[in-house]
Amino acid sequence: MLVLTRKKGESIMIGGGIEVVIVGIEGDHVKVGIQAPRQIEVYRKEVYEMIQEANREASESASAAVEMKQWVIRKKYGDQPDQQ
Numbered sequence: 047m048l049v050l051t052r053k054k055g056e057s058i059m060i061g062g063g064i065e066v067v068i069v070g071i072e073g074d075h076v077k078v079g080i081q082a083p084r085q086i087e088v089y090r091k092e093v094y095e096m097i098q099e100a101n102r103e104a105s106e107s108a109s110a111a112v113e114m115k116q117w118v119i120r121k122k123y124g125d126q127p128d129q130q
Contacts, residue, residue, distance in 0.1 A: 052068045054071055063086070065080070065081040065082075066079070066080055067080075
């Protein structure tokens with residue numbers, strides 16, 4: 047991990063298109079501004095982790111739904127391959 051010291055109004059560049067600016071410092075809180083291209087998604091870490099967990103759960107649910115559909119088809123038509 048790279049650790050840098052910055053003062054209010056100073057910034058850090060990430061790659062060629064992302065700028066992180068220290069907007070303000072109030073006690074233990076640091077206000078950070080992030081300027082990035084629109085196609086770059088920027089989230090607070092806790093929000094990002096919630097999105098990742100929701101995506102994992104949705105993926106697992108989708109897999110379970112596919113398995114259930116396959117089971118129903120096998121029950122209805124047997125284990126015979128499709129004849130088209």
